Amino acid sequence: MRTLRSRFNILFILVIGSGVIFSLAAVDSYDRISEAQDSMDSSFQLRNLVGQLPRYQFDKDYFEKLKTLRNQLKDENRRQLLTHVIAAYGSRNPQLLSRRAEQYESFEQKQYKIIKETISAEKQILYRNGTLAFALPLFFILLLIGYLKMGLFNPLKRLSDRMLDFLGDKYSFKFMIPEDNEIGDLQRTFNSLAQRVLNNMDELKDLDRAKSEFLSIASHELRTPMTSIKGSLSLLKSGVLGQLDKSSLRLIRIAESESDRLIRLINDLLDLAKIESRSLALKKDWVPLDSLLEKSLEGLLGLAETAEVRLKLQTFKKSIEIKVDADRFQQIITNLVSNAIKFSPQGSEVLVHVHLNQKGDLAIDVKDQGPGIAIEDQELIFEKFRQTNGTQESQLVKGTGLGLAIAKALIFEHGGMIGVQSAPGQGSTFYIVLKEWRKAPVEPIVFTNKSETVNETTKTTPRAAA
């Protein structure tokens, strides 16, 4: 695999290497030029000296100076010629001296030309190497940048874009063909991850479907035996198969009421499971609030009578509509009001009060004069199977412990809120809050200030409606 890293290393080495090599070469040229320059300087000195030699006089100092300088020379030719000059000077022969001096002078002249040319040539080389020492690394750096862009940054951006696509909409995601390097590894890994997520999603969908199917079958299977049980018990109880003694009748009644409780429990459980798994399809529509409330309350009149509790409804003068699933909403109200009745002492009143809260949302309060609920229990009661102290509930109809949990789940599905305000000894007010409400498009013709009495239900319409 030709990795990004190896390519990068090569380019990097080229950058550094070319810089170093040509710098060294330039330094080398510079040294040569310096050397040549030095050589030129020393020749110049000697030329002067030799040129200014007194031909007819012998100067001992001069002589020693020449010898010293000659000993310092490294160049063999120059050394030899200078030795001739020194010998000629020492021999005090003016003609010989002149001849040797001339030889030396012409030699130096030639040397001068040569060195000048050498220096010039070396300078060219110096400039070239110096430029290369700068330009080549620069060139390779540009190559490196280009390569990084093509080989690293662009593929990374493409990968990141694909990832964002996947996050946004998994199903239109297209898998990338992985490249043959480290980026390719990343792409391969991401492809695997994406595939796994898609598989998980499919699995979850299957699971959800299986759960819904199970709920549907379970609900049927659990309810079917109840037909035979209830049928048998009711036939026995009715006496058509022969009169039964008191104890037998009592036993049958126990079996019946427990069967009914079982049915309610099954219904509640399956209801809750449906709501929670979101396989519940709410049919939300604009429904008049008053008719829903009246229906719920009418259905509870029997219970209220038995418990000797008064039911009172306080609502608006103008007709209000709410966007809810009518059946489910009735379920919630029935739930709250029947709880209120069950926990109310005899002779007391349960009030259903409709009003607007500070935020302008529709609030429905169910107020009872029962024992109240302690603060630490107020959250608990909305959980599954939680009931406050069972002895305080009137023994009319035993609850399943799921009523409030179902009401809560249903309200949440409607986008509303549910809660309770209560203190021990001060009764309880259960409230639900709905955001989707409106004034009914057409006002009903008959809706007066009179208070109507329906059996034991009192409905009053306050004049000062909110």
Add this chain to the structure above:
Amino acid sequence: MHILLAEDDKNITLILQLVLEKLGKHQVTLAENGQVALEKALNNSYDLILLDGMMPKMTGLEVLRTISKELPQRPPVIYLSAKTDQKDLDEIKTLGAGHIQKPFDPEKINQKIADFMEGESKQAS
């Protein structure tokens, strides 16, 4: 009324028979599967036929279809449907039969039958 009850579950049969005879004061003839039900329906006259959906030999729906075809003046029919019979309900309605969903409350079945019969006689008149 003379009622033909087509039902294969022995428990339900007994309960329904008792409810109809003792509480509803009807006369009940039993058919333990679809074929027997069809035979009896074609060869005798009844005031009401109660058909269970799931039966061996012939389903309630098939019996209903055949009866409707063979007897232009067939008696009122109530179909006892299970939850899984949803798709058949349209056809059942088209054929003019009433339906009660299972599981049903045995105590209320006489009332439901009475209501249905009232509806039928109103239609006929």
